Amino acid sequence: MATNERRIDPSLAAAKLVSARRLVTQLEAAHRAGTLKPINPNAKPVTMAIRVKAA
């Protein structure tokens, strides 16, 4: 069982941002290049109702 004592490591937080920026940049580039494709074009999205409503 994990503890909840892990603190934010500044170097990890910075690396996380760099990684995220790289991924979204790659995603945007694929979109602009027309190479962003569904893995399975026949796949269907799924919608579910929110089970816990706002109080």
Add this chain to the structure above:
Amino acid sequence: MLWYISEELLSVLFAEAPTEPAAWRGIPFEVGADVEVVPIQFLTTRYLVFFTNIVREFDGDVAFAQQMAATWAGGFIPAERHRLVKFLRADAADQNTIFDPTAWKLEDPRQIFQFGRLLISAILVHAEQLPAIQQYLFKPEDARLEKFYSRTFLRNRSTCAEAGFTPILEIDVDEGGFYGYQRTTN
């Protein structure tokens, strides 16, 4: 302007997402070699769930990636065909709020369980469409994410087992490593 993401792109990924509050899981898209994305929406907040190989995080340097992964997780080296799962808020306008849960608070704290299940759903549809992937890894970088992954990990074990996955027990999460699932089939 969103953070490096255009509205046009999001309109493609979320083309079928409902406009009213809902838990919605889109379909997996191939972004590039060893990188995929699944769009999800919870309430009306949109997220991108990315799947990538750790080696991609280190510009293709396999030895260095394995060394870093082992450092993170007490010597554990991911399978060659694995995916590191990362999610971020798609509508973030700047880097300060992209990972900040206070910027996309849930209406009720108990909704976190359904959000976790939605995240698992994104992983399971990815696993269904890419059966060669053997392991899925989550690396929490802070206490809040740690707590979320821990809850999600524990509450969805049976769902993952039914889908042919088992927790990777040899990873010592307390030592700063990963949460992970691996296939028990094929």
